[in-house]
Amino acid sequence: MTDAVLALWGREIRVFLRDRARVVGVLAQPVLFWLVFGFGFGDSVRIPGSEAGYLPYLLPGMVALTVLFTAIYSTLSVVEDRQSGVLQAALVAPQPRSALVLGVVLGGTTLAVGQAALIGAMAPIAGMRPGLDGALVALAAGVLLAVTFCAFGFVMAWRLKTTRAYHAIMNVVLIPVWLLSGAFFPEAGASGLVRLGMRLNPATYGVGLLRYGFEGLPASIAGSDLSLATCAVVSVGAAVVALAAAVASARRSPA
């Protein structure tokens, strides 16, 4: 099984690297967003409980955006594989379905975290000094977010027959998930309903964990009263639940 997981994992990465447009697009988008939003809002946005400007607030948010988009869209390969017949060949191979899930999720996670790390490496430009501890926590946060959303993407991809349906559904899901994760604006200044949405959104805790990392493990993070422990526990829990859901899906016949 390990062998099959490694082979599927490697394939996801190979296929990605051979698609130059995908590599460029996925890197350029968050950088552009960050610069436009960061400098655009500039001084007109003040984060409650934070002296720093919007640029450093938004950076972990852009890292989260990169992770979310890359993780979810990497599972598009499941829809494509069904159309090309590759999925059927994998389904009649003597492998547990969990191997298929792990191959896809690990592949997507590698890509998502790899790309997000390139964005995260710009932290010093925003005046952030996470330190080694902070960087490791941010890395862990990225991995947990990526696993959660790759697994979630897998569940959706298993049910959807066309890439068009997949894009349509994912845009509906992704944008609110990202907007309501504390990546773009903080919980502290939001109204009651939006706040509730943010609390129910598993990505909020991943983004919180990212912030703890990027801000160098402070006692509390800008614009939120979530503790490091809460963020970590919920992030791990979300990843486990999403993986279990993906394996359960994969045990049924695909769409």
Added chain:
Amino acid sequence: MSAALDVRDLRHTYGDVPALDGVTLAVGETERVALLGRNGSGKTTLLRITATLLRPDAGTVEVAGADVVRQPDEARRRLGVVFQSPALDGTLTVREALALQAALVGVPKAQRANRIDEAIADAGLVDRARQRVGALSGGLARRLDLARGLLHRPALALLDEPTTGLDPLARDAFWDVLDRRRADGAQLVATHLMDEAARCDRVVILDSGRVVADGTPEALTSALGRDALWLDSATPAALAETLVADGLDARPVGDRVLVQSPAARALVADLYARPDVRGVALQPPTLGDVFAAAVGASPDAS
């Protein structure tokens, strides 16, 4: 002889529509069996159940002794499947595609490189091993896909209309690869092509989810017991009418008359003596005739 495939009283329904209505079928260890039938006859359902992709309503299927419902992993280990269209990722190279398959089907690591080399040679792709699969012609991609399906030398290879859309030369090349792998195990080939069926040890014809014929190509054609006589005539329509009046099964086909009769050989001299017959050709029944008789239509009608 132990069986590579043992299907017993298999039944499956999609909603109210029965797809398989009690199919029983065995394929011997190194036997090659053609599965014929019109579209909707149940061929694909039978193959999907055998490939562990679909659960039957009733009945059993064993692949080299492994029950596809109770021991799907064991069954999958003994199975190789070649689908109607190649199950290949176009972005990978030929060698990478086979390496992925080797890992998926669990070819032992020590044998992997050799096995892949052999498969590439078998498929005639030695000088293309580093090319992207997406750059291969349709015929080459099919041969690679066949090599993929047979890579772990399965006890039973399932092939679902594997040459659809290929030109005659590409088809021959495909079957040559299939011939070279005959010693590995049994092959069950669903096809619409009678010349492909003729290359098999046995022919099984499905119609409305039942086996309506099962035997060697020779046994089936001789059991049909009706040779065909083709008569050359300047007046085929009139000739056919006269012969029908004489109680023969005759009909004009183009500028000739087709007479089908169990006693065709005995009729040759009499017919040749007629002034309105210029020539007589005797043709033994073909698998196409067997198929038409079994399902009540010609294969072209499907």
